[in-house]
Amino acid sequence: MNLQGQKVLIVDDLVEARSALKSMLTVLGADRVYSATNGREAVDLIMEHDFDLVLSDYNLGKGKDGQQVLEEARYTNRLRATATFVMITGENAVDRVMGALEYDPDAYITKPFTLSILRERLYRLSLVKHILKPVNQAIDDGDIDGAISQCDAVMVEHPRLLLPVSRLLGKLCLRQERYEDALEAYTRVLESRPASWARLGQAVCFHFLGDTEQAISLIRGTLMDHPLYVQCHDWLAQILVGQGKSEEAQQELEAAVRISPRAVLRQLELGQLALANESYEVAQDAFEQAMRLARYSCYKNSTTYQQFVEAAQHNLDEEQTKENRLLCNKALRALDEMKQEFSGNMGVVFDATVAETRTYQAVKDDEKARSSAEKAEGVLARIKEPTGEQQLTMTEVYIDTGQSEKAQNMVETMKNRGVANDLLKRLSAIENRLSNINAREIAAELNEKGVELYEKGKLRESIEAFDQATRYEEAGISVLLNAIQAKVSYIEKEELDVPQLKDCYRLLRRVGNVGRLDERFDRYQRLKENCERLRRSAGL
Amino acid sequence: MNSKDLAGAIIHDLKNQLHSVLMEGEKAYEDIPAEYQAVLTPLLARTRRVHQDAMQLVTLYRLQERGNFPADDAWPADTIHHAIECFRAHFPDVVVSVDVAADCQGYYNDSLMQMAFANLMNNSAQAGATDIRIHAEEEGSGLMIRFEDNGPGFQEDVLNGDRDSDKEGGSGMGLFFTELIVHHHSQPSKPAEMRLSNGDDDQGAVVTLHLP
Numbered sequence: 001m002n003l004q005g006q007k008v009l010i011v012d013d014l015v016e017a018r019s020a021l022k023s024m025l026t027v028l029g030a031d032r033v034y035s036a037t038n039g040r041e042a043v044d045l046i047m048e049h050d051f052d053l054v055l056s057d058y059n060l061g062k063g064k065d066g067q068q069v070l071e072e073a074r075y076t077n078r079l080r081a082t083a084t085f086v087m088i089t090g091e092n093a094v095d096r097v098m099g100a101l102e103y104d105p106d107a108y109i110t111k112p113f114t115l116s117i118l119r120e121r122l123y124r125l126s127l128v129k130h131i132l133k134p135v136n137q138a139i140d141d142g143d144i145d146g147a148i149s150q151c152d153a154v155m156v157e158h159p160r161l162l163l164p165v166s167r168l169l170g171k172l173c174l175r176q177e178r179y180e181d182a183l184e185a186y187t188r189v190l191e192s193r194p195a196s197w198a199r200l201g202q203a204v205c206f207h208f209l210g211d212t213e214q215a216i217s218l219i220r221g222t223l224m225d226h227p228l229y230v231q232c233h234d235w236l237a238q239i240l241v242g243q244g245k246s247e248e249a250q251q252e253l254e255a256a257v258r259i260s261p262r263a264v265l266r267q268l269e270l271g272q273l274a275l276a277n278e279s280y281e282v283a284q285d286a287f288e289q290a291m292r293l294a295r296y297s298c299y300k301n302s303t304t305y306q307q308f309v310e311a312a313q314h315n316l317d318e319e320q321t322k323e324n325r326l327l328c329n330k331a332l333r334a335l336d337e338m339k340q341e342f343s344g345n346m347g348v349v350f351d352a353t354v355a356e357t358r359t360y361q362a363v364k365d366d367e368k369a370r371s372s373a374e375k376a377e378g379v380l381a382r383i384k385e386p387t388g389e390q391q392l393t394m395t396e397v398y399i400d401t402g403q404s405e406k407a408q409n410m411v412e413t414m415k416n417r418g419v420a421n422d423l424l425k426r427l428s429a430i431e432n433r434l435s436n437i438n439a440r441e442i443a444a445e446l447n448e449k450g451v452e453l454y455e456k457g458k459l460r461e462s463i464e465a466f467d468q469a470t471r472y473e474e475a476g477i478s479v480l481l482n483a484i485q486a487k488v489s490y491i492e493k494e495e496l497d498v499p500q501l502k503d504c505y506r507l508l509r510r511v512g513n514v515g516r517l518d519e520r521f522d523r524y525q526r527l528k529e530n531c532e533r534l535r536r537s538a539g540l
Numbered sequence: 541m542n543s544k545d546l547a548g549a550i551i552h553d554l555k556n557q558l559h560s561v562l563m564e565g566e567k568a569y570e571d572i573p574a575e576y577q578a579v580l581t582p583l584l585a586r587t588r589r590v591h592q593d594a595m596q597l598v599t600l601y602r603l604q605e606r607g608n609f610p611a612d613d614a615w616p617a618d619t620i621h622h623a624i625e626c627f628r629a630h631f632p633d634v635v636v637s638v639d640v641a642a643d644c645q646g647y648y649n650d651s652l653m654q655m656a657f658a659n660l661m662n663n664s665a666q667a668g669a670t671d672i673r674i675h676a677e678e679e680g681s682g683l684m685i686r687f688e689d690n691g692p693g694f695q696e697d698v699l700n701g702d703r704d705s706d707k708e709g710g711s712g713m714g715l716f717f718t719e720l721i722v723h724h725h726s727q728p729s730k731p732a733e734m735r736l737s738n739g740d741d742d743q744g745a746v747v748t749l750h751l752p
Contacts, residue, residue, distance in 0.1 A: 110651055112559070114622070114625055116621060117622050117625075120615075120618040120621065120622075121618075124615060124618070160643075160645055163612065163647075164613070192681045193611075193647050193681075194611075194727050195611070195612075196610065226610075
């Protein structure tokens with residue numbers, strides 16, 4: 001084993017561990033060793049250098065752990081497939097560590113280890129890596145089908161590498177949606193070795209080939225043997241979602257998160273599922289974790305902040321409790337961070353400001369909601385070419401903060417410029433809301449006019465105004481009662497007008513039942529009795 | 541947390557504390573003048589032993605709790621080598637000879653089997669053996685590993701299945717623990733086995749492991 005000339009990275013938060021490992025590597029010939037004291041530093045170094053070997057402790061104290069370092073290194077393609085990643089774990093802790101959705105290290109080494117253990121592990125690993133080099137080279141070149149062919153060739157020449165080659169082959173075939181081939185690879189392993197990963201792989205193939213029941217039963221069987229095999233829960237959740245059993249799927253993801261809470265992608269999936277299931281507390285927790293875990297990673301995304309705030313809004317109300325205040329502040333802080341972190345992207349700043357408006361609305365702070373809506377308006381004005389979606393969002397915010405005139409103007413501007421087909425449905429919903437608001441406003445105006453005429457004794461004219469007002473479906477109970485009142489007074493004072501009396505009954509039916517506790521109950525009751533009296537005197 | 545989990549957590553902590561004690565002890569050993577090192581040696585050997593027992597307790601706990609000890613490709617030459625390193629810390633004078641091809645390959649959990657191998661060697665040394673021979677070879681898709689020593693051999697009751705040891709200095713878990721680890725590697729249709737016998741003329745203990 002000679003590491004001379006190879007670029008090696010050591011990642012450990014403990015200085016003694018770093019120096020011990022460095023001395024061991026020096027004995028093994030390494031002369032280009034870099035060290036990182038935390039995950040962030042490790043990722044920075046990986047972005048900067050082309051390492052051949054990374055040895056990372058799993059537990060790196062605060063911040064990213066070793067798994068996150070691995071995920072970023074592979075996800076960004078900064079660590080070549082031909083390079084080796086070794087995860088160092090505490091004694092007997094491998095099961096807690098194995099938690100990646102997609103990325104596995106090339107090997108685990110358990111602490112404490114001696115120089116000879118390290119030498120032998122690296123030696124065995126280098127032999128396998130050397131034989132697999134054409135496969136990994138093809139992966140690095142983006143030629144996945146080529147890598148699959150190379151795997152087949154390696155398998156023929158080195159049958160003793162059945163396990164590592166099949167594991168890689170299975171993954172590659174799944175990536176290329178070659179499910180039959182992947183199934184064959186996993187089945188071949190299971191003929192001689194009861195490897196859990198091969199059983200899970202088989203299950204995944206069955207799922208994609210349409211045999212969902214078989215897939216579920218295989219995964220449940222694997223979980224019986226390995227209750228901490230977190231990826232089984234992930235796949236089970238995915239399959240259950242496909243079956244429309246989203247609540248059961250959520251339970252599986254919750255189980256997965258309990259075992260391995262630090263995977264960003266898993267927390268995001270749980271958050272999205274819980275949000276769809278209206279499990280807002282679970283969603284809020286999951287997004288909060290995702291936001292925290294992704295803060296310094298390649299998974300940092302403004303959507304996560306937004307989704308956290310969306311979930312939190314559902315858990316907020318107008319009560320002045322401590323919890324409510326804390327949650328509201330937490331949501332607002334997340335939005336501030338979102339604005340800061342993505343300050344160069346006005347679209348994101350706009351989204352954050354809109355979410356701020358909605359947060360204030362959730363706690364019924366209309367004043368702050370309105371002021372935040374004005375800020376959103378300002379941000380939108382700074383976007384050179386706002387999208388139709390952003391304009392519609394702004395329109396909704398206008399409506400929600402009682403600025404229907406601005407909303408109406410925005411709709412008209414948009415319609416003049418032409419609206420994309422995929423936004424028409426949303427636009428039409430907005431127009432409906434606006435026309436309801438208009439109708440309510442007009443009905444209210446006519447009602448006011450009717451009351452004024454009634455008070456002046458102009459009963460005929462007042463009836464006309466009320467008739468116009470009640471033509472709107474949106475006319476409320478008070479308007480209907482006012483109309484009845486005007487008609488009753490007219491019949492009593494002017495003439496027994498039968499159509500008007502019939503109108504009174506029609507309006508009473510529209511009012512429906514008014515509960516005893518309703519403040520309008522007495523008035524309703526009195527008018528009803530008056531109508532009855534008039535009906536009897538009319539001999540109807 | 542129930543009392544079982546609490547016990548598990550305490551054992552885990554105990555093992556970590558012992559590890560720290562061991563590290564401190566080894567550092568002190570390096571730092572003190574050579575003439576005093578001999579005084580510290582038995583203390584360190586005892587500490588290693590207690591630490592190893594604590595490791596076994598943690599493993600035992602996890603085995604019973606169906607913890608995940610995944611098997612993978614493994615090389616007996618390496619595993620035996622590492623087990624001997626552990627063993628030498630306690631019994632530096634016992635001669636161990638190994639007859640295993642470097643590319644001999646098996647399918648087992650390396651950490652567990654290393655523990656099992658170290659246990660078998662400790663058993664031999666505690667019984668008075670001064671020479672241990674280890675041989676491993678592939679058996680179809682499985683593996684056979686044989687430990688032979690020049691000690692007094694197993695007593696009749698042990699050969700008949702009694703695994704409780706009352707040897708002085710032993711933890712009383714040796715063979716039982718090894719057998720537990722071996723059985724952990726059983727597959728539904730291919731059981732893993734540990735067979736005990738004595739050598740020719742009833743001299744020397746022979747332990748043969750068969751892993752599928």
